[in-house]
Amino acid sequence: MKRKLLLSLAALFVLCASQAAKADTLTFAPTPVDLNDLDHHMVYTWKVSNVALPQGQQITGARITIKNIANWDTNPNRLFIHLLDNAKNAGVASFVDDPTNSSPVTDITDDFVNPRYHNQSNWLVASGTADTFLTSQSFTMTPTNFVYNFTTAQLNALFAYISNGGNFALGFDPDCHFFNDGIKFEIFTANSPAPVPEPATLALLGTGLAGLYARKRRKANRAA
């Protein structure tokens, strides 16, 4: 009888532990996966729709990975990356941010921040859309794996943007031409905070242990 109780208590604790460890990773990739090798003359949005976070779980991390990214030459360069509440177009869309099509390109301007194109009808983001700057980075001609982990404030923005319509978008303004072997976006979720055993459970455990202890003592007394 006591043994049975102990076993069921053990089972309960295993159950609690497995719930505490529950976590998922949502992985997304754009099409084309390398965003056309991030052409300098373009700004890109990549909209992700129908995002459903696992029931009862919260976002604990988010990460952008760009495989083997390298600049095409040795000129100054910058890749600007933004998180958007939404984008006008489904999937991947692009906008020409260098109408003169110059080569080499000398203009390095974050066109999600600079409003010079924002009133054009084919601009990628509707006016008033929430926009969070994520990071900007320069690259050499040596291919490298670029990994960017969101800050806590950026994770909060991601959660808010997903909550608003089940979608979000990543914005890339490459201001030079970045060869790469593919972009990946991951969202990490977990049930949080870890479940605390309810008072009733703790009381039950206490009673069970007390009972076992009393039984052991009675046995010991009888033996003596």
Ligand SMILES: [Ca+2]
């Ligand atoms: Ca550009």
Ligand SMILES: [Ca+2]
């Ligand atoms: Ca949204």
Ligand SMILES: [Ca+2]
């Ligand atoms: Ca630009």
Ligand SMILES: [Ca+2]
């Ligand atoms: Ca490529």
